[in-house]
Amino acid sequence: MLSQLRGMDMQTLASLSSVSCRRQQSARSIISGVWQNWQGLRPLELCQRVHQSYRSFSTNEPTVEETYSRKTPLEHILLRPGMYVGPTERLPPVACWTLQSDSDRQNPIDGSVSRWAMHREELRSIPALLKVFDEILVNASDNRLRHPSSCNRIDVTIDRGDDKSKPRISICNNGKSIPVQMHKKEKMYVPELLFGHLLTGSNFDDDQRRLTGGRHGYGAKLTNVFSSEFVVEIRDTHSSRGKCKTYKQVWIDNMHTCSEAQVDIRLKQDTDLEYTKITFVPDLARLANDAKMTVLPEEEYKLMRRRVVDIAGCSGGKMRVTLNGEEISLPGFEDYVDLCRSSFEDDNGLPVPPMVYHRLNSRYEVSVGLSDSKSLDSISFVNGMNTSRGGTHIDALANQISHFIADHVNTKMARQLDPLELKSPISVTPRMVKRNLMLCVNCLIENPHF
Structure with missing residues (x-):
């Protein structure tokens, strides 16, 4: 054995080690150390040293750095979406209320006709995809609770996408907007702070009584994280007296890249109305765990449309809600409930009790x-x-x-x-x-x- 080792050079020993190319440099350093001291060892001891040195490499054991790692909050959300937005796989079928395809239905009790009648059907939905939509929709609805005197409209547009264009969702509400002002401590505009940075918000004071959702500082940021494009547009006429500020900012690549905010300031006119508009392109590959998905699925589209009708029904007739340009007319919650009667007649054709x-x-x-x-x-x-x-x-x-x-x-x-x-x-x-x-x-x- 000793005579064979003497006749080998270091390159030959390295080629016989059967280690990956990535670790050959480390292997050579070990061989070099053994090679320099071979004269002081007996042949059997030398073979044992070489064998022990190679064991860790031949078994492909990960390094300490590969075993233990630290993720940024953004990396962790993308790595473990279920912890933040729910499952990214389709759940077993569950009975859900959705809009009827033939939605012009007459109520035999009072003769009224509803454009938004609902029925129940079994659907296998993806919670994560619905969650990112609901975060923005509920934010728009919350503005009515915060500013009931100025917020009375929500416009929702849902484009499912096709072979040529990506799905795109837009939700716009009027009323008092987020102030377009620089945050002196964070050195950025308030909208950028709220929509582009995790663990930010206005609901961290637990002593304050509030009727709006959100407690943890994620909310709309999760929609940004799970979107290939996320656009914020704001018109603010209240934060600076006599001035109208228009704000626009775009994030792409799952909130990794943020464009510089575009801010236009001019004199306020009587026709200037405040609004907040969020437009986003959901990252279907991540949200549905399907790299081939390019069109918003039918199941989620049905449930999103119904959620818009929910918001109209819960507003008590105090808010005008449109879906894809069509107004949802519901005077109150009582009228909304009537939409959810899957049948106004029993099995014998008689009207059911209201x-x-x-x-x-x-x-x-x-x-x-x-x-x-x-x-x-x-x-x-x-x-x-x-x-x-x-x-x-x-x-x-x-x-x-x-x-x-x-x-x-x-x-x-x-x-x-x-x-x-x-x-x-x-x-x-x-x-x-x-x-x-x-x-x-x-x-x-x-x-x-x-």
């Missing part, structure tokens, strides 16, 4: 009716956000209503149902009532937790 609507106070609207799914149905909105899984407020209302109806049937209606008392006493349990209820709630809750 939903019973009641406004509990300025912050709670409730409609109760019969469920057509033989289980508790609920449609719930908290501060404009759809809580599809219900919540503690739904459980509390459903329990109170079920107990009241059960008690009423067992006591006051017993004689009506069996006037001669020929049968055993009627026993209706709250559970029996609850699974036949349809409960619709629109509420405003201070500092809600989801």
Whole structure:
């Protein structure tokens, strides 16, 4: 063995090591160290040293630097999207309310015709894709709660895209806008701070009572992160007296690249109205975990359209909402609830009992009716956000209503149902009532937790 090693040069030893090209330089340094001291070792010891030196390389063990790493917040969001925007894969089918394709439907009870009638269908949706849309839509709706005297309109445009163009979504609301001012501490304009930097916002004061969403400083930034293009346009007429400021800024490549803000300042005119407009191109490859997807899927398009109708219904007729240029006319939440009656007639062709609507106070609207799914149905909105899984407020209302109806049937209606008392006493349990209820709630809750 010793005679064979003497006859080899260092390059030959390196070629026999079977290590990757990336690690050959390290391998040569080890061989060099052994080679310089071979005269002081016995042949067996020399072979053992060479073998031990190569073991770590031949097994392809990662280095410490490769094993342990640190990610920036932006890198972590892109690496683990499920933690921030939900699953990027299609979920199992779930019954969802969507707009009917033939949406001109007449209500046989009062003869009214709805352009935005809904029905229930099984859909396999991608939560992440819906989340980034909802972040911007709810922000626009929140502006009405912040500035009810000036915000009364939201315009939504959803372009699904095609083979020649990417999908593009635009959401614009009027009313008092974000101030176009330099943030003295952060040395940037306020819109850039709010839309282009993570962990920023105006909702970090937990002692402040508010009806708007957002607590963690992500919100609209997540939409920016998961967009190949994200555009902010603002007109501000309130932050500087007598002046009108127009602001535009563009981010591309998942918020990695930000253009310089374009700010135009001129004298304010009476016709200048404030607005905030967000336009974005969703990164479907990341959001749907499908590099080949180039068109906004049909399932998500249906649910996005319905969410726009939700916002119109929750505004109580105080906001004009348009979808792809068409106005959604809903005077109030009661009218919205009627859209969600999957059938106005029962199996025998008779009109079903109407939903019973009641406004509990300025912050709670409730409609109760019969469920057509033989289980508790609920449609719930908290501060404009759809809580599809219900919540503690739904459980509390459903329990109170079920107990009241059960008690009423067992006591006051017993004689009506069996006037001669020929049968055993009627026993209706709250559970029996609850699974036949349809409960619709629109509420405003201070500092809600989801």
